[in-house]
Amino acid sequence: MINFLPLGGADEIGASSFYLNISGTGILLDCGIHPRKNGIEALPKFDLLNELPLDYVFISHDHQDHIGSLPFLIKKFPHVIVFTTTQTKEIAGITLHNAANILTENLKDENSFEIYTHDEIDLLVKSIREVECDVPLIIKGLRHHGEEIKITFIDAGHILGSAGILIEHSGGKIFYTGDINLSDQSIMIGADLSGIKKLNALIMETTYGASDSEKIGSWISESKRFTKAVNKILHKGGSILIPVFALGKTQEILSMIYESMKKGELTETNIYGGGIGKEISRVYDKSKFITRRKDRDFELKEIPQNDLFEIEDYNHFKKHPGIVLASSGMMIEGTSSFKLMKYWLDQKDFAIFGVGYMDPDTPGFKVINSKRGNKIHVTDFDEERNVNCEVERFYFPSHSKREDLLKIVEQTKPEKVILVHGEASAKNWVGKEILTTYKNIKVYAAEDCRGIFI
Ligand SMILES: [Zn+2]
Ligand SMILES: [Zn+2]
DSSP: OEEEEEEEOSSSSSSOEEEEEETTEEEEEOOOOOSSOOGGGGSOOGGGGTTSOOOEEEOOOSSHHHHTTHHHHHHHOTTOEEEEEHHHHHHHHHHHHHHHHHHHHHTTTOSSSOOOOHHHHHHHHHHOEEEOTTOOEEEOOTTTOOSOEEEEEEEOSSSTTOEEEEEEETTEEEEEOOSOOOSOOSSBOOOOOTTOOSOSEEEEEOTTTTSOHHHHOOHHHHHHHHHHHHHHHHHTTOOEEEEOOTTTHHHHHHHHHHHHHHTTSSOOOEEEEOTHHHHHHHHHHHTTTTSOBSOTTOOGGGSOOEEGGGOOOTTHHHHSOEEEEESOTTOOTTSHHHHHHHHHHTOTTOEEEEOSOOOTTSHHHHHHTOOTTOEEOSSTTSOOEEOOSEEEEOOOOSSOOHHHHHHHHHHHOOSEEEEESSOHHHHHHHHHHHHHHOTTOEEEEOOTTOOEEO
């Protein structure tokens, strides 16, 4: 019997971490941190592991909701062996240091919570063992040397280095999707799961389970709508703020903008960016021949960019208009997109364009769902502000549309589906569709801290 226990991220996009006990071998799938919570609240419930065997951690990709708590886990369980793809390991060396700086700043008045050091991150990243996609690896429990378990990372098409994890053992086959995307983006090619069949259990993300796919559209149709809207603002002399995740969305949107400019569809203008987004872009360029992507000749370094962090006076964007790509993607308080957004809201010729997922409890969600002329509080403690700029929402998904999630079920033919990484409404839609279409599949809406026997 296999026991599955979510430590976090079952009911929301939060601190994703899912424990599997396969005949005494303990495996953790992902080790995320909650993007909006602080201190111990932001971590998966690691205490549940105190009495359980834990041998290995497999990280699906580098977004903080999947890797952010790894340094805390390793402090608590230093014997654990961590596996990631080569690209995830390299990017972790950038993002974990950046996350440590943010945590230290956020928790400077909190004495009870011990944060890891940069030296500890260096040691951790060095200790990560690299796996190539599609090349299986065999593991055995560290203590009891039980049965052999075969692990295969499969490219998930979500961001550079992202992978789903296939686990094969004598009792069956389990596939954890991580964050997965079946459609092409501007750089990345959608995941190909054709080699995965007849699963015992599918542990599947449901980010877009509650989103109408007609609204989401495709990268191609959305990029046309986006280009038109950007041109309109630029012709008025305004600047456009695009809040983006430094990892993934930054590179995809940059590539799309540059391509439209080269084709003459988008007005040539300044592009502002920088910070860790630029460092991550280097890893994208470096791995262009060894990862799946649309155009192996294209490099992000071709794109001329102005350093956003050199600009202290935001009036600069009136004199030198352009497109500003700033993280965080959900305009979390204190980040550069949050600071820029406050200035932007006052400018009638400017615009804020949303391009990715926004958690309903973030400033980004409040802003992107407002319209010019509205009055909003960007946080619970912030004064009321007028929305004077234009606000528009675009959909450039890096997660599967909900119909594609059903395609994964169709393709992999699982006996059981465990739904994670989504709100209740998202899991309900996906769960209901699976139950209506397939009479023989059991569906579980996973809950944090509640075990399931699979
Ligand atoms: Zn992700
Ligand atoms: Zn995620």
